[in-house]
Amino acid sequence: MTDLASAPDPITIGRQLRHVRRSSGRTLDDVAGAAGISGSALSLLENGKREAKVSTLAALAQALGTDLSDLLQARPPSRRAALEIALEKAQRADSFEALGVPAVKIGPRLPTEALEALVGMHEALAAVQAERAATPEQARRANAELRDRMRAADNYFPEIEAQAAGLLRAIDHRGGPITRTAVDKLAAHLGFHLVHTTALPSSTRSVTDLANRRIYLPQPDAGQSDSRWLALQALGHVVLGHDVPADYAEFLSQRVEINYFSAALLIPETSAVHLLTRAKAAKDIAIEDLRDAYAVSYETAAHRFTNLATRHLDLPVHFMRISEAGLIYKAYENDGVRFPSDATGAIEGQRVCRHWTARVVFEQPDLSNAYQQYTDTKSGTYWCSAVVDRTANGTFSVSVGVPYASVKWMRGRETTSRSQSRCPDPTCCAQPPAELAQRWAGMAWPSARVHSHLLAAMPPGVFPGVDDTEVLQFLEQQA
Numbered sequence: 001m002t003d004l005a006s007a008p009d010p011i012t013i014g015r016q017l018r019h020v021r022r023s024s025g026r027t028l029d030d031v032a033g034a035a036g037i038s039g040s041a042l043s044l045l046e047n048g049k050r051e052a053k054v055s056t057l058a059a060l061a062q063a064l065g066t067d068l069s070d071l072l073q074a075r076p077p078s079r080r081a082a083l084e085i086a087l088e089k090a091q092r093a094d095s096f097e098a099l100g101v102p103a104v105k106i107g108p109r110l111p112t113e114a115l116e117a118l119v120g121m122h123e124a125l126a127a128v129q130a131e132r133a134a135t136p137e138q139a140r141r142a143n144a145e146l147r148d149r150m151r152a153a154d155n156y157f158p159e160i161e162a163q164a165a166g167l168l169r170a171i172d173h174r175g176g177p178i179t180r181t182a183v184d185k186l187a188a189h190l191g192f193h194l195v196h197t198t199a200l201p202s203s204t205r206s207v208t209d210l211a212n213r214r215i216y217l218p219q220p221d222a223g224q225s226d227s228r229w230l231a232l233q234a235l236g237h238v239v240l241g242h243d244v245p246a247d248y249a250e251f252l253s254q255r256v257e258i259n260y261f262s263a264a265l266l267i268p269e270t271s272a273v274h275l276l277t278r279a280k281a282a283k284d285i286a287i288e289d290l291r292d293a294y295a296v297s298y299e300t301a302a303h304r305f306t307n308l309a310t311r312h313l314d315l316p317v318h319f320m321r322i323s324e325a326g327l328i329y330k331a332y333e334n335d336g337v338r339f340p341s342d343a344t345g346a347i348e349g350q351r352v353c354r355h356w357t358a359r360v361v362f363e364q365p366d367l368s369n370a371y372q373q374y375t376d377t378k379s380g381t382y383w384c385s386a387v388v389d390r391t392a393n394g395t396f397s398v399s400v401g402v403p404y405a406s407v408k409w410m411r412g413r414e415t416t417s418r419s420q421s422r423c424p425d426p427t428c429c430a431q432p433p434a435e436l437a438q439r440w441a442g443m444a445w446p447s448a449r450v451h452s453h454l455l456a457a458m459p460p461g462v463f464p465g466v467d468d469t470e471v472l473q474f475l476e477q478q479a
Contacts, residue, residue, distance in 0.1 A: 008072055010045075011088050011089060012076060012085055013045070013052065013057070014045055014046045014047055014049075015046075015048070015076055015077065015081040016070070016071050016073060016076075016077055016081075017046050017060065017071060018046040018081075019077035019078065019081060020064050020066055020070065020071070024064060024065070028043055031063050031064060034062075034063035035056065035060045035063040037056065037059075045060075048085075048088060054068075057071055080112055080115070083112065083115040083116060083119050084106050084115065086119045086122070087104065087118055088106055090119070090122035090126075091103040091104070096122075104118060139248055140344045140346030140348065140349075141344050141345075141346065142247075142248050142249035143252065143346050143348050144341075144345040144347075145249065146252050146253060147331075147347070150256070151332070151333070151334050155306045155307050155310070155332055155334070156307055156308070156310065156311040157260055157307075160240070160257065161269050163261070164261060164268070165264075165268065165269065165270070167239070168265065168268055170186075171189055173268070175268070176271075176294075177293075177294045177295040177296075178228065178265055178266055178268075178294075183228050183231050183232065186232075187231065187235060190238060190239065192208075192213045192214065192215050192235065192238070193213060193215070194214075194215050194231055195215065195216050195217065195478075196217050196218065196219050197216055197219065198219050199474065199477070200216055200217070200218050201470040201471050202470070203467040203470060203471075204471060205218070205230055206230045206231070206234045207471055208238070209479070215231060216474075216478065217230050217234075229262050229296075229300070232261065232262035232266070233258045233259065233262050234258075236257065236258035236262060237254070237258060239261065240257055240258065240261060242254050242257075242258075259303070260307065263300055263303055263304045264304075264307075266294055266300060266304075267290065267294045267296060267301070269308065272290065272294070272304065272308060273308055273312045275290065275293060276305075276308060276312065277312070277313070280315075280409050283408060284411045285410050285411060286370075286385075286410070286411040287301050287305055287370075287385065288301075288370060290304065290305060297389075298387050298398055299321060299389060299398045302319055303319065305319075305400060306319045306332055306400070310334060313409075315402055316334050316335035316336070316402065316403060316406065317332075317334065317400060317401065317402055318331070318335050318337045318382070318400070318401050318402075319331060319332045319333070319398075319399070319401075320339075320352070320358050320397075320398070320399045321389075321397070321398050322352055322358050322359070322396060322397055322399075323394060323396055324362055324394065324395045324396070326351045326352050326354060326358075326359050327349055327350070328347050328349065328350050328351075328352060329348065330348075331348075335382070335401070335402060335403050335406075336380060336403065337377070337379060337380075337401065338378065338379045339352070340352060340353075340423065351430075353428060353429055354429040355375060355421045355423075355428070355429060356384070356421060357371065357372070357375060357384035357385070357386045357399055357401065357419075358384065358386050358397050360373060360386075360417075361386040361387070361388055361397050362388060362395075362397060367388040370385050370386065370412065371385070371386050371387070372384065372385045372386075372412035372413070372415040372417065373386075373415060373417040373419060374415070374419075375419050375420070375421055376418070376419070377420075377421045377423075378421075378422070378423075380403055380404065381403070381404040382401045382403055382404065383401060383402055383403075383404060383407040384399050384400065384401030385400055385401070385410070385412055386399035387399075
C-alpha cells in the first residue's frame with residue numbers, strides 16, 4: 001500500500017516524467033503517441049498542471065521502458081528538479097498570489113543560480129510570515145523578553161521622557177492635568193487633526209490617516225476609555241518613529257512605548273516627581289494621589305508610578321493587573337517578587353495565589369476603596385495596595401506593591417491585614433482540601449471557560465487582530 005505521507009504530488013510526478021523522457025532522448029509527441037495521449041496532455045502532466053490517472057502513468061512508464069514505481073518516487077530526480085519543484089509550489093501558493101508580483105517562468109533557460117536565489121527568497125519570506133503569525137508559545141516568549149527589557153531599565157526610558165517634555169514645552173503646558181484642548185494643541189503642533197466618529201472600524205481603537213494627517217477616535221459615548229489616552233497613543237507612533245512592526249515581538253514593544261509616551265504626557269515627569277518626592281518625605285506615598293492630581297485612571301497612575309519610583313525615589317516595586325479569576329493580564333517587577341510563570345518564563349494567563357492582595361481585594365465588602373495587605377511569600381514579605389476596576393470587558397484588580405523594607409514610605413502601611421503564600425507549592429491554594437477532594441472524588445466535571453485571548457494563536461497580519469479591509473474602506477469613506 002502507498003504511504004500517503006510520502007506519496008509524490010503532481011508537480012513531483014511531472015518532473016520525474018520529464019527527467020525520464022529527456023534522459024531517453026524522446027520527444028513529447030513520441031512518448032505521448034506511444035502512451036495513447038496527446039502531446040499537449042503530456043506537457044500538462046510534466047508541468048504538474050494536471051493530475052494523471054494511474055492507468056495513464058502505467059502507459060507512460062511502458063512507453064518510456066521504465067517501471068511505474070520510478071515515476072512515483074517522492075524524491076526529485078535531481079537538484080535542479082528539486083529547485084524547480086520548490087519554486088513551482090511557492091508560486092502556486094495563495095500567499096504568493098497575495099504578493100501581487102508576476103511569476104517566473106520555469107524552464108531550461110532559467111539559470112540554476114537564479115533558481116537557488118528565488119527559492120531561497122521564498123523560504124525566507126515564508127519564515128518571516130510564520131514569525132508574524134505568532135503562536136501562543138512565541139507570543140509568551142515575546143512577552144517574557146519584553147518584561148526582561150523593562151526590568152533591566154527599571155521601567156524608565158529617558159528618551160521617551162525627553163520627547164514628552166519637549167512637546168509639553170512646545171504647547172506651553174504650565175502643569176496640572178493635560179486637557180482635551182491641550183491634546184488638540186499637541187496634535188496640531190505635530191501636524192495632525194483629531195476627528196471623533198461613531199463609524200470607527202470595530203477591530204480598532206483608533207485609525208491614523210497619514211496621507212491626510214487625521215487621527216480618527218471613538219466618540220466619548222462609544223464605550224471607549226479616555227480619548228486623550230487614545231489620541232496620545234496614536235501620536236506616539238509618529239513621534240517615536242515607529243515603522244510597520246516586523247513581528248509580534250516588535251508589535252508588543254511598540255505598544256509598551258506608546259503607553260509610556262502617553263503616560264509621560266498625562267503625568268509629566270517633573271511635576272509628578274515633585275509630588276512623589278514630597279509624599280516620600282512625609283511617608284505618605286499613595287497611587288490615589290497621583291490618580292487624582294492628574295485626572296487619570298488608577299491603572300495609568302500605577303503604571304506611571306512604576307516608571308518613576310525606582311529611578312527617582314529609589315523604591316523597587318511590582319505591578320499587576322489580574323482578572324477576577326486571578327489570571328495575570330499585565331505585570332512588572334524589579335523588587336524580587338516571584339510571579340507564577342510557565343516553562344518559557346511567561347506570566348500572562350497564569351493564575352496568582354489566592355492569598356495575594358490582588359485577589360483578596362475582590363473579597364472586601366467595600367470595593368470602592370483601596371485595600372492594603374502584607375503577604376509573606378517564599379521570596380520575602382511584600383506590602384501591596386489594590387483597587388477593583390470594573391470595565392465593559394469584566395472586573396479586574398490593579399495592584400502596586402513594595403518589599404517590606406520600603407513600606408515605611410507608603411500610605412496604608414499600618415494595615416493589620418496579613419496573609420501567607422506558599423505558592424508554587426500546590427498545597428497552598430491550587431489543590432482543594434483533602435477531605436473535600438475525597439468527598440467529591442469522581443463526582444465533579446466542570447466545563448472550563450477558555451480564555452481565548454491568552455491561548456489562541458495571534459491573528460495573522462501586520463497589526464494583530466485588525467481587519468485591514470475594514471480599515472481601508474473606512475479611510476476611503478472618510479476621504
